[in-house]
Structure formats: C-alpha cells, structure tokens
Amino acid sequence: MLAESNKQLEVLNGGVFANGELPYFKDKIAKTGHFPLRPRKLEILQINVGYMCNQVCEHCHVDAGPDRKEIMTRETMSLCLDIVRTTGAHTLDLTGGAPEMNPDFRWFVEEAAKAGIKDFIVRSNLTIIRANKKYHDLPEFFKKHNVHVISSMPHYTRGKTDKQRGDGVFDKSIKALQELNAIGYGIPNSPLRLDLVYNPSGAFLPGDQAAMERDFKKALKEDFKIDFHNLFAITNLPISRFLDYLIASGNYEDYMYALVEAYNPAAVENVMCTNTLSIGWDGWIYDCDFNQMLGLKVASKIQHIRDYNETVLNDRNIIISQHCYGCTAGAGSSCQGSVV
Amino acid sequence: MANSYYDPADLRKFGNITEWSEELGNRFFEYYGKVFEEGALSAREKSLIALAVAHVVKCPYCIDAYTKDGLQRGITKEEMMEAVHAGAAIESGATLVHGVQMMNKYNKLSM
Known part of the structure; x- marks a missing residue:
C-alpha cells in the first residue's frame, strides 16, 4: 500500500x-x-468530517x-461555518468516510441552515441508512x-x-x-435533490455522462422503480488505493496515457479547485480533496481555518501534479461530475 | 523491432499512420470518428457491433480497444459476450452454409 503520500x-x-x-x-497546462x-471566488466549501466509514471500497x-x-470536532465545524458567513460561499459539501457517522453531524446540518447555506450536500454511501438503528431516521432528517443527497x-x-x-x-x-424516493427524494421536479455518482470500477475512464445517465435511469426505473435527478460521472484519480490497484494490475502506464491523451483545455477552465476549498477533518486547508489525501496543504501563509483570511488565500497558486490529469480528461471531472 | 507481430503499445501509435500518408490517414480517422457518433444507432450499440467484428476479424488491438470502450460505456460482460457469440455465429454459419455447395458438388459427381 502506497499510503504514504510522498511515495505516491x-x-x-x-x-x-x-x-x-x-x-x-504543469507543462501541459502552460x-x-x-x-x-x-x-x-470561493463558492463551495468541501469538508471532510472524518475517515470513519461502514464500508471499505476498493477505489476509495x-x-x-x-x-x-x-x-x-464541533469546534472545527464552527470555524467552517464562520468561513461560510464571511465569504458568502453558497454550498457546503460534506464528505468522509461516512459523514453521518460523525457524532456532531446532525448539529452541523442544523447550524449550517442557520448560517444561510443554500445547498447542503451530504455524500452519503446509502448503506449507512440501513447499517444501524440509530441511522434509520436519516431520510426524514435529510x-x-x-x-x-449525493450517493455513489x-x-x-x-x-x-x-x-x-x-x-x-x-x-x-x-x-x-x-426509502428516499418514498419521502419525495429524487422524484422529477421535487426540490429534494437526489443525485448519483458513477465512477468506473477499473482502469478505464467514465463514458459520456448524459448517455450513462440515460442508461442508469432506464435500468433503475425498470428494475426497481427508482427515480433520481442527475448522474455525475467521476474519473478515478491515480492516488491512494486506486493508484495501488493500477500499479498492482499493470495498468498504471496505460491509464496515465489515457488521461493525458484525453486532456481537454476547456475542462481546465472549470476545474473544481478554482472555486472550492477542501477542509480536512483537523481544519487544514487544501486545494481539493485529492490534494488533501496527498497531504498537500495550500501554498499560502494561511493553511488552517483558525487563521482564515480570504484575501490572503485567494492570492495563491493551486498545487498541481500528474494526478490532476484526472480532472481535465475528456469532459472533465469534479465532485459535481463533468465540467464541460 | 519487436520480437512479436503484435505489441499492445502499438495501439497508442495508431494515429502515426497519417505521417506517411497524411490526407488518406486524416480522411480515415475523420470517417472513423463520424461512424461511431450517436446516430440512428446509439454509440453504445455501435460499440457492441465493433466488439463483435473485432473478434471476427481477429484484431487484438480492436478487441482491447472495444472491451475498454464497452467498460467506459457501462456495457456489462454478459452483453459483451453475447455480442462475441453473435459474431461467432455468423462466422461459423458462413462456413457451414458452404456445406450446401459441398453437398451440391458431391451429388453432381455421384452416380
């Protein structure tokens, strides 16, 4: 396991x-x-509220x-809400682990609503709802x-x-x-948003997002009478467990070739690191969730949310490496799917 | 030179064929790209046809390319194998239907 980020x-x-x-x-985008x-301008604050999860996924x-x-901690969550109040960021995007397993998760949701967040996203793995009795009421809470709700x-x-x-x-x-459909989530025209995330289960890139959405909608409706709003197709970035897999399966070079060949300058214009900040469970600030996992804190004097200063932070260069090709391939990839 | 006729890494170099005949190469790739766009048939359906043909013409590059393409489109392994069988059935049918020619000839020559 190449868990150590410097080895990756x-x-x-x-x-x-x-x-x-x-x-x-760096040379390609130059x-x-x-x-x-x-x-x-900061629009989205993506917050990792902890690594605890009820699942262990191969690509995680x-x-x-x-x-x-x-x-x-609740204290760090409060600091995140301060950023929302001062910057006018309109979206909070909670990731984990399973965000719902953080003991202060419900408190955070309630406080965020008071802070005026327009879009409060929880990246839910879905199985958490059925994992334990104490989570059974999550759909009603949502x-x-x-x-x-955005689910893989x-x-x-x-x-x-x-x-x-x-x-x-x-x-x-x-x-x-x-269950989510039964209370109104994902139904056409319902304000209760339910989106799905597709990421390839192997060493290949995601296909066209719109075509995949059509296939998913048709199959889930016909087989299980399930509705959802949008499908986000996300490219697996070559880091962490997925990088281990690429190397162990002998697919690493081909995968990097595929990413580089699919480079799309139009996708660079809209990469998520340009309007999003990623906050770690301990309050450190990163350009994106992937840089967070590689331990690459923002290249700024301000690196922790207790010292947050919008002006200073905005005057920085985003840290990039070869994993960034994952966000610029084809129609691009972000936590909201394609960007082109 | 490689020691075998097929090198998987050569697939990445397919585009290089334009270097020795630019106009024809470019026209081919333009045509190729157009063929696989969404049309009266979906790009997904065309991908499965391509996979079946790849097996019939026994092109290892095409098999690699269209297995990957199928995965990217969310095509299942069961769908892919059925496509290969469709190709195989036509190919074996094409052999067997010549059995009629053999029967005709046999009968003509026999007393």
Whole structure:
C-alpha cells in the first residue's frame, strides 16, 4: 500500500513523466495558457468530517473504513461555518468516510441552515441508512433540513456494484434509494435533490455522462422503480488505493496515457479547485480533496481555518501534479461530475 | 523491432499512420470518428457491433480497444459476450452454409 503520500508523489513524478514519454501536468497546462492555476471566488466549501466509514471500497481515495479514528470536532465545524458567513460561499459539501457517522453531524446540518447555506450536500454511501438503528431516521432528517443527497452507485447491476463496494452493498443501496424516493427524494421536479455518482470500477475512464445517465435511469426505473435527478460521472484519480490497484494490475502506464491523451483545455477552465476549498477533518486547508489525501496543504501563509483570511488565500497558486490529469480528461471531472 | 507481430503499445501509435500518408490517414480517422457518433444507432450499440467484428476479424488491438470502450460505456460482460457469440455465429454459419455447395458438388459427381 502506497499510503504514504510522498511515495505516491514519487510515482506520479517518475516513470513515464520523468523519462519524457508524457508531459508533466504543469507543462501541459502552460501550453494552453493555464499555468499557474489560480483560484476564483470561493463558492463551495468541501469538508471532510472524518475517515470513519461502514464500508471499505476498493477505489476509495480516502482509505476510509470502520477502523479510522480521524474525526472532525464541533469546534472545527464552527470555524467552517464562520468561513461560510464571511465569504458568502453558497454550498457546503460534506464528505468522509461516512459523514453521518460523525457524532456532531446532525448539529452541523442544523447550524449550517442557520448560517444561510443554500445547498447542503451530504455524500452519503446509502448503506449507512440501513447499517444501524440509530441511522434509520436519516431520510426524514435529510428531508426536514432539505439536505441534498449525493450517493455513489458504481453500476445499475448487482455484480459490478458489489465487486467495487463490497458484498450486499447493491441490495442495501437499492432499499435506501427506494426509502428516499418514498419521502419525495429524487422524484422529477421535487426540490429534494437526489443525485448519483458513477465512477468506473477499473482502469478505464467514465463514458459520456448524459448517455450513462440515460442508461442508469432506464435500468433503475425498470428494475426497481427508482427515480433520481442527475448522474455525475467521476474519473478515478491515480492516488491512494486506486493508484495501488493500477500499479498492482499493470495498468498504471496505460491509464496515465489515457488521461493525458484525453486532456481537454476547456475542462481546465472549470476545474473544481478554482472555486472550492477542501477542509480536512483537523481544519487544514487544501486545494481539493485529492490534494488533501496527498497531504498537500495550500501554498499560502494561511493553511488552517483558525487563521482564515480570504484575501490572503485567494492570492495563491493551486498545487498541481500528474494526478490532476484526472480532472481535465475528456469532459472533465469534479465532485459535481463533468465540467464541460 | 519487436520480437512479436503484435505489441499492445502499438495501439497508442495508431494515429502515426497519417505521417506517411497524411490526407488518406486524416480522411480515415475523420470517417472513423463520424461512424461511431450517436446516430440512428446509439454509440453504445455501435460499440457492441465493433466488439463483435473485432473478434471476427481477429484484431487484438480492436478487441482491447472495444472491451475498454464497452467498460467506459457501462456495457456489462454478459452483453459483451453475447455480442462475441453473435459474431461467432455468423462466422461459423458462413462456413457451414458452404456445406450446401459441398453437398451440391458431391451429388453432381455421384452416380
């Protein structure tokens, strides 16, 4: 396991990039006039509230699981809300682990509503709702606070989903989606937003987002009478567990070739690191969730939310490496799916 | 030179064929790209046809390319294998239907 981030960066900076076969990301974006990459106005605060999770997924870039103890405190959550109040960021995007497993999760949702957040996203793995009695009422809680639910769904078939996310995950996810539908989530024109995230279960890039959404909608409706709003197709970035897999399966070089060949300058214009900040469970600030997992704090005098200063932070260059090709391939990729 | 006729890394170099015949190469790739766009058939359906044909013409590059393409489009392994069977059935049918020619000839020559 290449859990240590410096070892991962060594891999990403070496091999086919060091020997000149493929261009470094920095050089590639310089050719299209995008270097250095700079932030625009902050719109989205993506917060990792802890690595604890009831699942252990093969592709997880967070390395999350039931034995992880890193968890965000209520004090750090309060500091995040201060940023929302001062910057006017309109979206809070909670990730984990399973965000719902943080003991202060419900408090945070309630306080965020008071702070005037327009879009409160929870990246829910769905199975958490059925994992334990204390989570059974989550759908009603989500509804009460108009939480925007975004859930991973690797495929509309049982085999592919369970292979990536663990045995039984597909059936539990289907039940959870049906429960959410039953109270109004994901129904056409319903204000209760339910979106799904698709990421490839292997060493290949996601196909066209609109075509995949059509296939998912048709299959889930016909087989399980499930509705949802949008499907976000997300590219797996070559870091953490997925990087281990690429190397162990002999797919690393081909995957990097595929990412570089699919480079799209139009996607660079809209990469999520330009309007999003990623906050770690312990309050450190990163350009994105992936840089967070690589331990690459923002290149600024301000690196922790207790010292937050919008002006100073906005005057920084975004830290990039070869994993960034994952966000600029094809139609681009972000936590909200394609960007082009 | 490689020691075998097929090198998987050569697939990445496919575009290089334009270097020795630019106009024809470019026209081919333009045509190729157009063929696989959404049309009366979906791009998904065309991907499965391409996979079946790839097996019939026994092109290892095409098999790699359209297995990956199918995965990217969310096509399942069961769908892919059925497509291969469709190709195989036509190919074996094409052999067997010549059995009629053999029967005709046999009968003509026999007393």
